[in-house]
Amino acid sequence: MKLKMTLLIAALTSMTAQAEINISGFASVNGGKVLSGTGAPHYGVEPSFLADYPIVSTYTEDFSFSPESLIGLQVTGDLGDGLSVTGQIVARGANDFDAEFEWAYISYDLNDNWTLQAGKKRLPLFYYSDFYDVGYAYVWMRPPADNYTWQIFNYEGVNLLYNGSVGDWGLSANIYTGREDDTENKLLSDFFFRAPTREIWEDILGGVVNLSHDWLEIRLTHMRYTNKRFINGEPEQWNGKFERDGKFYGLAVNADFGNLFVLSELNRLELDADFDTYMISVGYRFGEITPYIMYSDYEQSGDGDVEKHDTTAVGVRWNFHPSAAFKVQYDRVKDDSFDYAVAGDSKAITFGVDVVF
Amino acid sequence: MKNLIYIAFMLLCAQSYAGVAVIVHPSNSSSFDDSVINRIFTGKEKSFSNGSKAIPIGQDAGNPVTEEFNTKVLNKSSAQLKAYWSKLIFTGKGTPPKEAANDAEVIQSVSTNPDTIGFISSGSVTGDVKVIKEF
Secondary structure, eight states: OHHHHHHHHHHHHHGGGTSEEEEEEEEEEEEEEEEEEOOBGGGTBOSOEEEETTTTEEEOSSOBSTTTOEEEEEEEEEEETTEEEEEEEEEEGGGTTOEEEEEEEEEEESSSSEEEEEEEEEOOOSTTGGGTTOGGGSSSSSSOTTTSOOSOOEEEEEEEEEEEEETTEEEEEEEEEEEEEETTOHIIIIIISSSOEEEEEEEEEEEEEEEEETTEEEEEEEEEEEEEEEETTEEOOBTTBSOEEEEEEEEEEEEEOSSEEEEEEEEEEESSSEEEEEEEEEEEOBTTEEEEEEEEEEEEOSSSSOOEEEEEEEEEEEEEETTEEEEEEEEEEEEOOSTTOSSOOEEEEEEEEEEEO | OHHHHHHHHHHHHHHHHOOEEEEEOTTOOOOOOHHHHHHHHTTSOOBOTTSOBOEEEEEOTTSHHHHHHHHHTSOOOHHHHHHHHHHHHTTTSOOOOEEESSHHHHHHHHHHOTTEEEEEEGGGOOTTSEEEEEO
């Protein structure tokens, strides 16, 4: 892994002589605090707003800029004839701004429509998964935490991408395969098990189809994987086995009528149980100012005490500069579980500035 | 002085009423409608109806004609368009059109490369390019 990174950096720096180098980036400076909340006292969790599960972006009653602030730099070396190398480094406040490669891949255009990519990429589970870090690209402070809960968000593998059209419809699609071995998974280690947890998703195989026409956009996805887990070095067992299979299904429908827009997602992960998530959001553009509302929900199947929480959010985005947006958002989280409680109920205010450059 | 102000005022008016002309190489006989033009400039359509590769050429974001094109043809504000391209750039799914500095540069590219398509203010159109649509 380290070696691959070193090779990539070497590749990126050594080709400066022949290649056209493009540098772009994004940053978010976000702050906020919990206004009131119950926490989960039986797990020692103080009143908290968990804004991002995998990164464990946690706001508490003390105001902080750390949980969600980040800066990302992307360097692309275009070697000509459709071949390029891309590295994206992200430093997060939640990780003390330690810079890490989140993306590192080689891309080759087979023709005008097909592109083959290999390396480390974002796992494109949800609609916003692969540009989650680029706050400027969406209206809210963040895609809804209740939906974007899964602990693995990168993979190393191969991705075949299609970009073109069918009649009047824009069509983009991709098929990907690979694996991820996260030696100390942050969400599971720091939050859920409170012990070093190694999380493996292997034999990942997934596909995405995205259709767009005028005001309508539809995204369909399916992904399957095999899960292995080690807590404190001990293999986890599920029903007497050291592995289990997961299947993910997702549908996103967005409608944009010019000023009024509606965004929605509906997802299911089949693992030991079914985990259903959905969100719906409505916004209206008044020139550069866009107020919006959003509701998101997470529910595990089964009777009795299961993991179940939802969030209602209202906020405003203001494009105050050609490359920057200011946002402020109020979130009310309701956590309906006891044994499966995440962070309890909370009401929180967050705000920030997103830029791209 | 009065004349100068008058001329400046006329120029401003002329600019705001100029309109946008979408142009291609005179030899390009492909068919175009608003949807095709929109898809080519948002990276969703990669070729012309004649089968040739389509290379869109944008203009500097600060030029008034760019904003007019974005609003009238792409139906997006410049912030919306920037958000749209950010999503594609940082996920390795696409790159925005190369930007020319002004109308003259667009005409220069389009008149010499049959694969290109660009937009300029209607008043700048010359015989070297073919206007396929005016907005």
